[in-house]
Amino acid sequence: MSNPNTFNLIETCPDSKARAGELITPHGAVPTPVLLPVGSQGTVKTLTPEEVRNIGMRIILANAYHLYLRPGIPTIEQVGGLHKFMGWDGAILTDSGGYQIFSLARLRQVSDDGVVFRSHIDGSQHLITPELVIQFQESLGADIIMVLDECPAFDVGFKRVQEAVSRTHEWAERCQRTQRRDDQALYAIVQGGVFPELREQSARFLTSLGFVGYALGGLSIGEPKEVTLDITEKTAALLPEDKPRYLMGVGSPEDIVEGVARGIDMFDSALPTRIARNGALFTRLGRVNIQNAAYSQAEQPVDTGCNCYTCRAFSAAYLHHLFKCQEFLGYRLATIHNLTFMSNLMNKIRGAIMDGTFNSFKDNFLANYRPTNEETRLSQKQKWLKSRSRNQ
């Protein structure tokens, strides 16, 4: 096979499902487990590509749906493809937009052929098919591309999810048949909602088609966290050992540690960058909010043990001040801190797997890290999902 995209499984944890490996892409090697920072619109919000690289990121996620709507695929193609357009020479994964079309856009009609939807930006009407989604992603030129899937809400019934699974399977086959470029890795997306039997059906069918990687879609979209983890564990166990497994839309520190323990290699999430812009910063003890009055006169950095630019150069009092004044620089510095925290976390996770100490690392991390209260988390998520479909 001439496809330059491969996955090397390097080490497996003796006490859990955790794996260390590396993705080989046309734009460099990416150690796994990895979190992809989200740059839906062709920019990891607030940062330059240089900063993203200096933080330690080797792969980012962009979104074919957003880029299709704005600036349009032909513009990016003309400028020389997505890497050149955004000035990023590391690896890129483009999401197909399936999730966005079903959550962000105003749907007009879903048929076996494809989806007719209205843009969340200007209301214009568009038809997307599995074939078009592959053509768009081939034009964008990401290293890893995704099939078009149907992603129903987390709280719909079995029958509705079953239909979505069937359609996702048909669309996956059509995507596979459409692919022309041999330098991009096409990943399938397992659906099936919260129903283990549908997840199994989906994992088995998609595996039989032979994709370069497998994603778990339709999770972390509002269902309780135990359900996310349970379905993740069961589904990951059904996927091929030698292929990367990608849990879409998951990205809190505690969820990543739990996901890795269940055999996941790749994660993406806007959470670290989005909450940074709200002043929420990761520390090894949990999230803190820099706008809290406790920081107003704090001479120390937010996290004294942190090696990021923000914590090396600025006091918590300064960051607090920037947020109180709604200064752009505050959003940048918080984003740098959170992505550095995540990059360091992924390095520690990988190091622990390589050393055979992942389980004790995990226990130790989770014992210290206070996750956001589950009720608060769900209500925040619902609020965000709503504001997102209105404003994004």
Add this chain to the structure above:
Amino acid sequence: MSNPNTFNLIETCPDSKARAGELITPHGAVPTPVLLPVGSQGTVKTLTPEEVRNIGMRIILANAYHLYLRPGIPTIEQVGGLHKFMGWDGAILTDSGGYQIFSLARLRQVSDDGVVFRSHIDGSQHLITPELVIQFQESLGADIIMVLDECPAFDVGFKRVQEAVSRTHEWAERCQRTQRRDDQALYAIVQGGVFPELREQSARFLTSLGFVGYALGGLSIGEPKEVTLDITEKTAALLPEDKPRYLMGVGSPEDIVEGVARGIDMFDSALPTRIARNGALFTRLGRVNIQNAAYSQAEQPVDTGCNCYTCRAFSAAYLHHLFKCQEFLGYRLATIHNLTFMSNLMNKIRGAIMDGTFNSFKDNFLANYRPTNEETRLSQKQKWLKSRSRNQ
């Protein structure tokens, strides 16, 4: 005199009043003529101190009024002073806040003693006196500090301006008497509105008090551009040769070139950074707006001759896209471009003065550079002044 702040006049243009020199400050030498980028709230909007330095800036302006209200002088003092607070090791000039109190805040009462005003942020009531303004600026620890002045609107009558001049003079004396630190340079501010006789009175009186530097205040606040230049020329001619002359609030490329020709050494303006965030970018032919459809597919940088990070790394199409999506990175990249343009312009101006070719440089620059239409400029300025007093 033990004050480490000095001004060296190095070269004078044989054909105009233009001068090249350098300010020596406790935080390094600053070649003049110089434009101070504005960081009112302790941050040059969107940029890190590192970026400001890499652009070539050696001095910035911060504002005692803004910092007094937020985060408060004691906070900055506790963290180790303004340089440390904002992570900037170059020179800083703090404006006293006179202009802001008279334009931004809701005034309650002006007396010979001082000014009672309400905060533009939360309406809280404050008293500011010349003595307090010096104490605040000594706590902040800038290299150059400014007296408290009274700055009436540009369109008030002679008598009102005359009163403001008298009060400005008394306050200048009180500021001078209050100063305790001997490592900061205190500059006076010449007032007198659009009346040459009042400007002359003010220049002569303040000169007789012997300040380290002299600013021209109350200009570029809404009056026609010819008036600004005329008053600048007449006032500069009355100030001591061997002291720096600072034209406050002026910062468009064409105004700076004209100001230098009239003997000005220092300028400050939020214009280059403010218009950047609206998508207006300087080029040698004039301002362009990156949101213009003409840029939507442009593979070239905004300014092909520019050496800034933005123009080296990104196409105009990408910058256009970022602005259309209201992405933070767009505001950063535009700010970097505009400040680099200004830094390069100041270098060219200084080089031309040193070479004895300033006049031809000026003619050539102004022949190419299309300034914003005067009517548009005034109406934009009015609009900005209004939105500023509401929102800043």
